[in-house]
Amino acid sequence: MPDQPKLPIVYVRGLAGDTSGINSAVQDPFYGFNEGSTHVRVGPDDKPAFHQFESPLLRLHLDEGYRILVQGGQETYLDTHDQIPSDSIWIHRFYDVSASTWGTSPRKFRLKDAAEDLLRLVRKLKEKSGAPRVHLVAHSMGGLVCRCLIQKILPELGEDPADHVDRFFTYGTPHGGIAFDVGFGLVERLMAATGISGADVFAPRRMYEYLTPDSLREDGGPPKNWDPREIPEGGFPPHRVFCLVGTDPTDYDVAHGLSARAVGARSDGLVQIDNAQVPHAHRAFVHRSHSGRYGLVNSEEGYQNLQRFLFGDLRVQADLVGVRLPRESRESRGTSWQAEVRLAVRGLPSVMHEQLAAHWCPIQLPEPHGDGTAAEPVPLATTFLNSKAPRPPESPTLRYALHLRILSLRERDGILRFTDHLEQTADFADILVVDVGSAEPGPGVWAVWNSDLPGAIWEHRPTGTPCGDEDPRGGVWLAHVPLPATAAPILGEGASIRLTVTPWG
Numbered sequence: 001m002p003d004q005p006k007l008p009i010v011y012v013r014g015l016a017g018d019t020s021g022i023n024s025a026v027q028d029p030f031y032g033f034n035e036g037s038t039h040v041r042v043g044p045d046d047k048p049a050f051h052q053f054e055s056p057l058l059r060l061h062l063d064e065g066y067r068i069l070v071q072g073g074q075e076t077y078l079d080t081h082d083q084i085p086s087d088s089i090w091i092h093r094f095y096d097v098s099a100s101t102w103g104t105s106p107r108k109f110r111l112k113d114a115a116e117d118l119l120r121l122v123r124k125l126k127e128k129s130g131a132p133r134v135h136l137v138a139h140s141m142g143g144l145v146c147r148c149l150i151q152k153i154l155p156e157l158g159e160d161p162a163d164h165v166d167r168f169f170t171y172g173t174p175h176g177g178i179a180f181d182v183g184f185g186l187v188e189r190l191m192a193a194t195g196i197s198g199a200d201v202f203a204p205r206r207m208y209e210y211l212t213p214d215s216l217r218e219d220g221g222p223p224k225n226w227d228p229r230e231i232p233e234g235g236f237p238p239h240r241v242f243c244l245v246g247t248d249p250t251d252y253d254v255a256h257g258l259s260a261r262a263v264g265a266r267s268d269g270l271v272q273i274d275n276a277q278v279p280h281a282h283r284a285f286v287h288r289s290h291s292g293r294y295g296l297v298n299s300e301e302g303y304q305n306l307q308r309f310l311f312g313d314l315r316v317q318a319d320l321v322g323v324r325l326p327r328e329s330r331e332s333r334g335t336s337w338q339a340e341v342r343l344a345v346r347g348l349p350s351v352m353h354e355q356l357a358a359h360w361c362p363i364q365l366p367e368p369h370g371d372g373t374a375a376e377p378v379p380l381a382t383t384f385l386n387s388k389a390p391r392p393p394e395s396p397t398l399r400y401a402l403h404l405r406i407l408s409l410r411e412r413d414g415i416l417r418f419t420d421h422l423e424q425t426a427d428f429a430d431i432l433v434v435d436v437g438s439a440e441p442g443p444g445v446w447a448v449w450n451s452d453l454p455g456a457i458w459e460h461r462p463t464g465t466p467c468g469d470e471d472p473r474g475g476v477w478l479a480h481v482p483l484p485a486t487a488a489p490i491l492g493e494g495a496s497i498r499l500t501v502t503p504w505g
Contacts, residue, residue: 005086005131006064006065006066006086006087007086007087007131007132007133007134007135007166008084008086008087008088008089008090008125008126008129008131008134008135009060009066009088009089009090009134009135009137009310010090010091010092010118010121010122010125010134010135010136010137011030011031011033011057011089011090011091011092011137011138011139011142012092012094012118012136012137012138012139012142012143012145012146013025013031013032013033013091013092013095013138013139013140013142014138014139014140014141014142014172014291015140015141015199015201016095019098019099019100019106022095022098022099022100022106022109023099023100023101025095026093026095026096026099026101027101029070029091030057030068030091031091031093031095032139032297033055033056033057033091033139033297034055034057034058035055035297035298036052036053036054036055036058036298037052037053037293037294037295037298037299038050038051038052038053039051039293039294051300051349053298053299053300053303055298056137056297056298056302056303056306057089059303059307060089060307061089063307064087064307064311065087066087066088066089067085067087067088067089068088068089069084069085069088069090074090074091074093075093078124078125078128081128082128083128083129083130084125084128084129085129086129086130086131088125088129090121090125092114092117092118092121092142092145094113094114094117094118094145095109111141111144111145111148111201111206111210112148112152112153112209112210114145114148115145115146115148115149115152115153115210116153118145118146118149119149119153119154119164122134122149122164122165123164126164132163132166133162133163133164133165133166134164134165134166135165135166135167135168135169135310136165136167136168136169137169137170137171137306138168138169138170138171138173139170139171139172139173139291139296139297140171140172140173140174140270140271140290140291141173141174141201141202142170142173143168143170143171143173143174143175144173144174144175144201144207144210144211146165146168146170147175147211147231148210148211149161149165150164150165150168150231150235150236151211151212151213151231151232151235151236152210152211152212152213155213155235156213156214156215161235161236162236162237162240165236165240166240167240167241167242167309167310168236168240168241168242169241169242169244169305169306169309169310170241170242170243170244170276170278171244171246171296171297171302172244172245172246172268172270172271172276172290172291172296173243173271173276174202174270174271174275174276175228175229175243175275175276175277175278176227176228176229176272176274176275176276176277177202177203177204177207177228177275178199178202178263178270178271178272178275179263179272179275180262180263180264204221204222204226204228205221205222207222207228208221208222208226208228211228227279229275229277229278229279230278230279231278231279231281238278238279238280238281239280239281239282241278241281241282242281242282242283242284242305242306242309243276243277243278243281243282243283243284244283244284244286244296244302244305244306245268245273245276245277245283245284245285245286245361246267246268246269246271246276246285246286246287246288246289246290246295246296247266247267247268247273247285247286247287247288247354247356247359247360247361248268248269248287248288248289248294248359249263249264249265249267249268249269249289250269250289251269251288251289251292251293251294251295252268252269252270252289252290252291252292252295253292254269254270254290254291254292260289265360266360266361268288268289268290268296269289269290270290270291271290273285273360273361282309282382284301284305284343284352284353284381285353285354285355285359285361286299286301286302286305286350286351286352286353286354287354287359288301288302299350300348300349300350301350301351301352304345304348304350304352305352305353308383308384308385308386309384311386312384312385312386312504312505313385313386313387313388313503313504313505314384314385314386314387314398314436314443314501314502314503314504315382315383315384315385315501315502315503315504316382316383316384316385316400316434316436316499316500316501317379317381317382317499317500317501317502318379318380318381318382318402318432318434318497318498318499319377319378319379319380319497319498319500320339320365320377320378320380320404320491320495320496320497320498321374321377321378321480321495321496321497321498322374322491322492322494322495322496323365323366323368323374323375323378323491323492323495324368324372324374324375324491324492324493324494324495325337325365325367325368325375325490325491325492326489326490334410334411335408335409335410335411336364336365336408336409336411337364337365337406337407337408337409337490338357338362338363338364338365338406338407338408338409339355339362339363339365339378339380339404339405339406339407340354340355340356340357340362340363340403340404340405340406340407340426341353341354341355341363341380341381341402341403341404341405342354342356342401342402342403343381343383343400343401343402343403344400344401344403345383345385345398345399345400346391346398346399346400346401347389347390347391352383352400353381353383357407357424358424362407363378363380365378365406366378374492374494374495377498380402380404380497381402383400384504385398385400385436386398394461395435395461395462396437397435397436397437397446397462398435398436398437399433399434399435399436400434401431401432401433401434401450401457402431402432402434402497403429403431404428404429404430404431404432404497405426405428405429406426406427406428406429406487406490406491407424407425407426407427408427408490427490428486428487428490428491430449430450430451430483430484430486430487431449431450431457432447432448432449432450432481432497433447433448433449433450433453433457433460434446434447434499435447435462436501437462437466443477443501444466445466445467445477445479445499445501446462446463446464446466446467447467447479447481447497447499448460448462449483449484451484451486452484467479467481467499471500475502475503476500476501476502477500477501477502478498478499478500478501479498479499480496480497480498480499481496481497481498481499482495482496483495483496483497
């Protein structure tokens with residue numbers, strides 16, 4: 001595939017809090033996106049293996065050849081250069097005007113102002129680089145600043161946000177606001193009413209104001225059916241959005257862990273899992289916290305998803321289709337079924353995506369339709385691959401592994417039945433090993449279940465004819481991989497993994 005042109009990348013940070021927090025944030029020339037991490041993992045002989053992650057900003061500089069053009073101040077650099085390279089990284093320093101440390105009168109922070117300032121930066125970058133669009137990469141509240149730009153500021157100007165933004169990646173953004181498992185909504189109402197440390201920006205009424213054009217906004221606040229996570233139909237395409245969702249609240253130690261306890265287990269410590277997603281957008285779940293030593297932004301998992309979303313040229317989607325759960329679960333409603341998924345890409349030191357019951361985010365399997373036909377397809381994972389990525393010479397394919405586990409939960413009168421229960425034990429478990437390579441007229445895809453492979457997975461070499469393309473349309477490759485026979489009593493005889501490969505870029 002031809003190389004895709006590199007576009008400027010703009011990083012947008014999250015909430016800094018009160019004036020003291022803002023003053024601290026502005027002292028960092030890169031607003032925190034230069035922070036890396038170090039940790040250990042279990043290596044051979046149970047010895048700790050050290051892992052160092054440089055930072056998302058530095059890694060793009062090293063891996064993709066991006067340039068960081070500060071040299072005394074990025075605004076000064078932009079004002080004194082008529083041309084800039086398009087493969088460059090920029091920080092939206094929207095908090096600078098609200099700091100009290102510069103010897104000037106600070107401006108009160110308003111999210112809408114930050115979005116308007118972002119548009120000015122985007123226009124300047126497009127003009128001086130000649131790039132048609134930019135990429136936006138945001139952490140936490142920064143994602144809401146970006147959404148204010150694409151959902152309110154640009155539409156009110158009569159401009160299409162897709163003409164300015166190419167792809168939009170969010171780390172732990174509270175797209176649905178911030179909610180708590182304790183207090184029966186009292187904490188949320190208190191935050192909205194008092195605006196503690198600027199946290200009222202996550203209240204529904206405020207979100208409705210900065211995510212909705214004035215001409216479409218109703219008096220009296222958001223309608224009852226309004227969902228802040230939704231990007232309105234006809235607006236910025238959700239398939240150009242990626243949401244990285246954290247599932248580890250225990251490592252979020254803000255307020256000595258009080259935040260994590262208040263928000264609840266199904267969260268990254270600040271943002272609940274359901275609120276960190278935009279409907280119909282791409283997403284990945286990783287066991288990381290909202291920020292800190294084990295945070296989303298300074299994680300290998302976060303960077304690998306970001307890099308492939310921005311620069312990959314193939315999109316591979318895996319769906320579970322043809323599911324017909326056992327009749328007992330349909331008739332007595334006494335058994336529910338869940339799927340756990342892990343996605344690993346060859347050559348990477350981290351898992352790209354994992355939805356596990358232990359992390360409070362398994363996939364709930366749907367019941368079949370009343371007429372006995374199969375349930376709706378169940379999305380399992382989407383990954384982005386780079387056809388130019390290095391690979392072993394003896395196995396010149398792009399390889400990833402999809403771990404699939406099916407678990408059952410049995411209950412009677414709303415109470416789990418533990419008489420024959422085996423906690424965290426799968427009723428079905430296997431790994432689909434997928435290789436993507438070259439074949440005529442399109443991509444060649446080989447898929448095999450680990451239970452059919454002798455020896456170690458790394459020893460496997462795809463042979464024979466690749467899976468046949470079942471989609472006659474050009475630019476789309478599709479095939480169904482039947483599940484092993486051991487899954488049939490649970491998921492039905494016709495259950496399979498549907499693989500869809502499309503160009504990305």
